[in-house]
Amino acid sequence: MILAMAFLILLLAFAASAESPPQSLALPGCLDTCGNLTNIPYPYGIGPGCFLAPWYEIDCQQTRGIPIPVLKNLSVVVSDIWLPDRPNYSPGLIKVRQPIWYSRDNCTTTQQNDAPVDLGASNGIFNYSSSQNYFVAGGGSHSLALLTSTNYPVTTSVCQYSCRNSYYSPWCVNGTTCCFTSIPYGLARFNLEFKTVNGKATATGNAECNYAFLVERAWLKTFDFNILTTYVPVVLEWGVTDYDNELLSKNRRNDVNSAVCASVGEITYCYCNNGYRGNYYLPQGCQDINECEENPNLNCRGKCVNRPGSYDCVDNKIITMIGMFTAVGAVVLLLLCWWLYKFMKRRRKAKLKKKFFKRNGGLLLQQRLSSIEDNHMEKGKLFTSTELDMATDNFNENRILGRGGQGTVYKGMLIDGTIIAVKKSKVVDAGQVEQFVNEVVILSEINHRNVVKLLGLCLESEVPLLVYEFIPNGTLYQYLHDPDREFPILWETRLRIANEVAGALSYLHSAAAIPIYHRDIKSSNILLDERYRAKVADFGASRSVSIDQTHLTTMVQGTFGYLDPEYYQTSQFTNKSDAYSFGVVLVELLTGEKPISQLRAEEDRNLASYFITSLEENHLFNILDKEVLDHGKKEDIIVVSNLAKRCLNQNGRYRPTMKEVTTELERVRSLRNPMVVQQNYEEINCVRTGSIPTLGAIPTFMQPEAEVELTSMEEDQSLLMPR
Ligand SMILES: *[C@@H]1O[C@H](CO)[C@@H](O)[C@H](O)[C@H]1NC(C)=O
Numbered sequence: 001m002i003l004a005m006a007f008l009i010l011l012l013a014f015a016a017s018a019e020s021p022p023q024s025l026a027l028p029g030c031l032d033t034c035g036n037l038t039n040i041p042y043p044y045g046i047g048p049g050c051f052l053a054p055w056y057e058i059d060c061q062q063t064r065g066i067p068i069p070v071l072k073n074l075s076v077v078v079s080d081i082w083l084p085d086r087p088n089y090s091p092g093l094i095k096v097r098q099p100i101w102y103s104r105d106n107c108t109t110t111q112q113n114d115a116p117v118d119l120g121a122s123n124g125i126f127n128y129s130s131s132q133n134y135f136v137a138g139g140g141s142h143s144l145a146l147l148t149s150t151n152y153p154v155t156t157s158v159c160q161y162s163c164r165n166s167y168y169s170p171w172c173v174n175g176t177t178c179c180f181t182s183i184p185y186g187l188a189r190f191n192l193e194f195k196t197v198n199g200k201a202t203a204t205g206n207a208e209c210n211y212a213f214l215v216e217r218a219w220l221k222t223f224d225f226n227i228l229t230t231y232v233p234v235v236l237e238w239g240v241t242d243y244d245n246e247l248l249s250k251n252r253r254n255d256v257n258s259a260v261c262a263s264v265g266e267i268t269y270c271y272c273n274n275g276y277r278g279n280y281y282l283p284q285g286c287q288d289i290n291e292c293e294e295n296p297n298l299n300c301r302g303k304c305v306n307r308p309g310s311y312d313c314v315d316n317k318i319i320t321m322i323g324m325f326t327a328v329g330a331v332v333l334l335l336l337c338w339w340l341y342k343f344m345k346r347r348r349k350a351k352l353k354k355k356f357f358k359r360n361g362g363l364l365l366q367q368r369l370s371s372i373e374d375n376h377m378e379k380g381k382l383f384t385s386t387e388l389d390m391a392t393d394n395f396n397e398n399r400i401l402g403r404g405g406q407g408t409v410y411k412g413m414l415i416d417g418t419i420i421a422v423k424k425s426k427v428v429d430a431g432q433v434e435q436f437v438n439e440v441v442i443l444s445e446i447n448h449r450n451v452v453k454l455l456g457l458c459l460e461s462e463v464p465l466l467v468y469e470f471i472p473n474g475t476l477y478q479y480l481h482d483p484d485r486e487f488p489i490l491w492e493t494r495l496r497i498a499n500e501v502a503g504a505l506s507y508l509h510s511a512a513a514i515p516i517y518h519r520d521i522k523s524s525n526i527l528l529d530e531r532y533r534a535k536v537a538d539f540g541a542s543r544s545v546s547i548d549q550t551h552l553t554t555m556v557q558g559t560f561g562y563l564d565p566e567y568y569q570t571s572q573f574t575n576k577s578d579a580y581s582f583g584v585v586l587v588e589l590l591t592g593e594k595p596i597s598q599l600r601a602e603e604d605r606n607l608a609s610y611f612i613t614s615l616e617e618n619h620l621f622n623i624l625d626k627e628v629l630d631h632g633k634k635e636d637i638i639v640v641s642n643l644a645k646r647c648l649n650q651n652g653r654y655r656p657t658m659k660e661v662t663t664e665l666e667r668v669r670s671l672r673n674p675m676v677v678q679q680n681y682e683e684i685n686c687v688r689t690g691s692i693p694t695l696g697a698i699p700t701f702m703q704p705e706a707e708v709e710l711t712s713m714e715e716d717q718s719l720l721m722p723r
Pocket residue numbers: 035036066067068
């Protein structure tokens with residue numbers, strides 16, 4: 001800022017200093033003054049290199065200490081030089097000193113009679129100006145003076161005078177005491193004669209003294225004919241040869257409008273055009289006049305704007321309008337750019353979404369879904385990625401409910417207030433796409449109270465997203481094995497959960513259009529809703545029989561501790577494999593023990609075998625949960641334990657079907673309470689309001705949130721499972 005101001009001040013100072021002295025018309029570095037002759041313009045100059053051609057050399061002679069400028073080639077004293085001048089359209093002018101010519105007859109006082117200056121050798125560079133000079137003659141009575149040009153064109157000026165009364169009249173009165181007349185144009189060289197009126201040459205010895213001269217017209221008015229002078233001023237016109245003029249303009253980068261040139265014969269003279277000034281013959285040529293700066297009082301409405309050769313008065317309103325239009329234009333342009341950017345971005349996004357849809361198995365899914373007649377997932381349940389971004393607060397870390405083998409689950413809320421769980425699959429490869437499509441297809445076919453409901457899905461995002469109903473109370477695994485749980489889980493509740501899971505599996509195996517095997521039944525895949533009703537979840541590994549005709553898979557899937565040993569050996573998954581896994585869950589419910597526990601003796605680590613051994617060795621009641629023992633009827637416990645034992649049979653053939661399991665469990669429950677089957681929801685309410693104050697007393701941060709495959713289990717699995 002300070003620097004800029006300093007610069008401005010400096011600039012102003014420079015401009016002021018440059019403005020004050022009149023610009024020299026001489027070549028830079030050359031003297032432009034000699035005595036009374038000041039401001040000598042180029043092409044004239046003093047000293048070598050300061051004039052354009054020898055014709056224009058000024059010799060500054062010192063005569064008794066007085067400097068006298070002499071035009072060297074013509075040997076004449078110079079008193080003034082003018083550049084070609086626009087107002088008069090005149091060529092350059094130079095005023096020089098000329099002698100007066102006297103007849104030799106009787107002019108004793110002034111014998112001097114120099115020859116007239118011969119301009120002929122300059123070939124037109126110099127002429128006597130016909131407009132600025134007169135031819136003057138006087139002297140004897142009845143005499144004539146004849147001026148004959150000897151250059152082309154040859155013309156004659158005749159001057160007749162009669163000075164009868166007096167030789168030296170103080171006034172030259174045309175035709176009486178003297179005469180003056182104009183001279184021909186282009187006069188450069190001439191002869192002078194005096195004659196008598198009748199045409200005879202004045203004889204030698206004539207007593208009369210005659211005189212004649214060329215003189216500047218303006219000077220003549222002040223001429224006192226009583227004083228005989230030797231010299232009079234005469235004005236010459238000058239120009240520059242075409243050749244020299246071309247040399248001058250050759251290396252100039254100048255505005256073509258800055259000068260006007262006139263050419264006569266081979267001589268050219270140029271002057272600065274209106275709005276320009278300076279010396280055309282200098283290297284920089286004519287310079288533009290900044291009228292606005294030099295003439296602050298210009299009658300200009302609005303703002304004065306300098307232009308080459310002229311200036312414009314621009315209305316302030318117009319300036320404001322131009323400014324406004326420019327501003328509006330810029331804004332419009334900016335908006336356009338922004339819009340274009342947005343448009344391109346949106347297009348790219350849409351393209352990406354399409355690509356994702358394809359990669360995420362959208363096409364496969366469409367095909368598979370369309371092949372199913374009655375799927376319960378309506379068309380409207382395809383969510384957009386924007387919708388889910390909004391619902392999950394852009395998949396905020398704080399919304400994570402759990403991380404599983406197949407992805408991360410986020411809690412979210414749709415615009416209509418529905419609370420949802422969004423399962424974001426892990427980075428998809430081709431194999432996982434199939435698994436993912438499986439889950440969607442299977443869930444779309446299922447509509448069961450105890451199976452987690454798939455609300456919809458989104459295939460536009462980088463990874464496929466599944467949208468489920470939100471199940472608030474976490475997994476059965478968390479519920480059973482929570483070390484901080486304050487209230488015991490009632491026998492009736494355990495029985496009901498077992499019944500519900502069995503019912504769901506039975507439905508999957510038989511009631512659905514195509515038999516579906518869950519393939520990964522475990523307590524952590526059973527979710528509990530707000531009333532602690534079971535909801536079977538995570539169908540990632542499931543397959544319907546029609547799809548997997550052979551029942552043979554190359555890879556054994558499942559979770560260690562729940563895995564059917566027969567399937568493990570044969571790689572053949574059957575409906576009885578799900579029954580085995582369910583058996584383990586049932587034992588978990590009975591004993592409250594984890595399926596695999598490092599706390600138990602080595603041979604008892606596996607809960608299934610631990611349970612069977614205990615049963616066979618007749619100390620079943622030692623391993624049962626305290627709550628089961630306290631509130632369960634002994635015969636019921638035995639029936640359920642036996643049911644679990646049958647489920648856990650090494651040989652699948654001897655295991656009951658899930659239908660049989662469901663019937664058995666329902667029977668046990670209805671024996672205790674005939675209303676139970678119809679009222680299984682009210683039952684929970686009774687429990688809540690009964691002896692146990694409230695389940696909600698579990699500290700909220702401890703509350704299991706949702707479907708979670710425990711990472712530790714996953715790790716166990718990856719360590720123990722053959723792949
Ligand atoms: C210069 O000009 C002054 C005044 O006009 C005059 O008196 C003087 O004689 C001039 N000198 C020459 C050398 O012409």
